[in-house]
Amino acid sequence: MEMHLEWNEISTWLKRSEQIFIKKLSRNDCGWADSAKNGHQNGFLIPRLIAESNFFPALKNSNPEKPHIYDVEYSTFWPASSEIKISTIKYFSLRNPENKDKAKPRYEWQHTGVPKEHFQKLSPASLLLVGKLKQPLSGASHWFIVIDSESEEASIIETYFNLDADFHFDLFDPSMVDARDPFADQLVDELAQAIRDGSLETYIKRQAIPSPRTLATQAQAVWLDENTSDELNPFDIKRPGDAVMRISRDIEYAIFKRAEIRFRAAQVARILLHGGSDPLSNLVRGFPELDSIFLSAAQTRKSRAGLSFEYHVERLFKDGRIRHEAQAILGGRRPDFVLPSVATLNSKTETVIVSLKTTLRERWKQLALEKSFGQIFLATVDDRVSGEAIDEMGRNSIALVVPESLKKAKESAYDGYENVITFRQFFDSEVKERRPSLLLSLEK
Template identity: 50%
Template sequence: MKHDEPEESIWSKLEELAAQSSAMFLKKLSRNDTSWADDSGKHQAGFYIPREVRESGFFPPLSATNLDKPHIYFSPCISFWPQTGEIKTSGMRHYSNKGPETHFTVVPHDLFAGLSPASLLLAGRLREPLQDASHWFVVIDSTSEDAEILETTLNISSDFHFGLFDPAMLATARDLAADEAALLIDQLHHAIRIGNLDEFIQSVSRLPAPAEIAAEAQQAYFASTGTPSLDPYRLAAPGDAIMRISRDIEYEIFKRHELRRRASEVVNLLIREPDMITAVVRGFPLLDAVFLSASQQRKTRAGRSFEFHLATILKDGRIRFQEQAVLGGRRPDFVLPDKRTLTLGESRPFIESLVLSAKTTLRERWKQLTHERFNCAIFLATVDDRVSSQSLDEMQAEGIGLVVPESLKASKETFYSTHSNVMSFRQFFEDEIGRTRPFLRVAH
């Protein structure tokens, strides 16, 4: 986390600024965008603007003003930073002989210091200057609630790096296609009109189990890609496939089911009173309970479904494993090949078995594994791109190998590429199983 205490939300300010803007730019910050703030003197302060954005017209045009150095292009860009209240005489500098990116300099140092990996930079191009500023900028730590809201509102996919957006998207969260929302509205109106609301609520009251939604997401992935299975030895990037299924496809499916249930529950509470104000005031405790339940269910669903996807990839790869084996007071997600082999480990080679744990997001929960000592190698699979360098060092000291999607292992936005205890899913299946433990695979 950037601070010991939770960051104060800036969401209402973002909505206000978005309403004054003609376009928005969002970027997932790389290490080069922020390392200068944590290691002064190593890099020039500032972040990088991708060529596609530089050429889009979002920022002022660059020009070569120094006749002695025609390869250097520059443009001033007065910037407003609402988190600090500062107006900065920022500028953009592009060295055409060094690469396609443009360096944006003169920015508030503190906003870029101590950020979690994969944090976000959001910018807006103002329709009218604000104290001479033509653009505004906000830095959002990836572990904050604002980051979660922003990613949901803009429907950010797991492979997102940067993009331009319509500011109106901040005013109205477009989580569902308009026709789907319109259909639900019509169904609720119809149910109320014919006195059938209770029956309609009953029909949508059950959210599919995590395994059901996960299976539906896998089938959607197979249909869209033509891939017949999640066999990790046939997929070029098995980790990226799991990340897309669990973080993108599955979440869209879940949101459709969730909206039908939760919207119906809220409508049922509000129509019980003669007017809206009375309904909200008197029904607030119940409304609060509905949204709390929704939040908790989302988190539970994500963890369980990730385990389901890992089980599928192990099955499709013909890898022997036992799920949720009880070992004393411990219950690891997966034991390869089985509990019996692991418990005999003291008299057999250490290499004969391994434990594979699954966590969609890590934070500090990876430390649970340090209390679960097994006589085998321990690996932790995740699709989290926000793990700090310090946590990775601590995992390495504890002998824990981290397994991440291929694109995250190579990403400049994470610390994974610089840590030897982090491997991609492909490396895990090829090296830790295929080469080191081939006996874990069932022969054809």
């Protein structure tokens, strides 16, 4: 049975809801569905902040003999399979009520009574969307959609709800997501003025999207200002990986989106208003050009993400006074960084290859061809890498370097793997301790 829903179907359910709960699923939330054994989980956990809100039905003690257990049964709807389930939310207030001296509060709400197939074979960091319906559907008060993190819909949802890199869960008001943005109002006024005075073409030329290097520099400046710092020195920053992830995925992307909407909105306006003709007629006749604009927009976003990550890691190397060479050619291949340089390949100095991938998928396999040149480190901010892929990288002598928060995150699969280290560990252990010759100077 196909469990995938397209964005247009998902957006329909969003509109039917008065409130939305989104959770990035932990491995415990979905790992049970792929297990041959039926464990006690068989569902997902509800965070305390959400459980104590009014989003889900109220719990009560239904068994006086077990006063520490609160629960509720209610009907839920699962659009991907069009089925209604009788679900249960259960809260165990004490871990061991018979032993009062050692008992500790257990803030854990279990949600069971879910279709197992919806949670099977999910990539790490997949999303759970739950909507509280404005009007019940066949007795169901809530709908549930599980979205694989590798799907296009996951990317759309992250953008639509403006989910940050460190997002775990939250409640959203659908009406506020579509609320008027002061920036959008300003852009509408600017475009209207440009159309009235005939300066739309001039306006478009002024709105060119900044180069990836410029965007990266602007984003770094914002982070440095927020943290009252002058440098992105990885030895001074407590969590350098998290810093790069925030700069790249949150700060820079926000700057890029504003520049993009100015530029693309003006381009579309020019097509719709061409020659003073009917906008609907221009829409139909100009569709090939519109299609080209949106295709270009998608390609620009993808290329920006990769270059962004490279520029930020390069800044860490520079501010950390680490010897490196960018985009050097090795046997017909071009890794992102060689430490200290290509010139040291045949010397006694140990050479380190650092490659970058914002998203891994299967593209990491090409790196195995570079292992003859030196130790390979693959840096990423991708939290969707599976345990199987991590094992295979280990067999190919590839060490993953990930942001500090992702290493221990319950939603990722990184914890427990020896070939996965944090940016903090990379700079402290692999560079400063094991390869001090890579440092130009230990002093600023």
